[in-house]
Amino acid sequence: MINVTIYLKKRHNARDLVKYLLLKKLISSASIDENNISYRLVDSVLVEDVNNIITAQSKSLLFTEILKAVRKNIGEEVPINSTPIVGVNRIFDEIIRTNTLPI
Incomplete structure (x- = not known):
């Protein structure tokens, strides 16, 4: 299981992307942090930089499909990373397993 972090420019609609990923069962849940300020x-x-940040939960084997879906809907130049979820309780485990594509 992973957390996927997607950094969208403000011109892109984060809600539409979350809905798409949820309907395709590529993610189980997500939150959106609007107007996130980062520095470099x-x-x-x-x-x-001011971005809208999507943090979503999924299965690690779906990460490549998530990348393809973001590329299709938004384009190539979207920073995306994933971090492992190393521990969860039964409820969280069930949410991810039942709300994403079977692997």
């Missing part, structure tokens, strides 16, 4: 250095200049 570009040529020694501090740059501020």
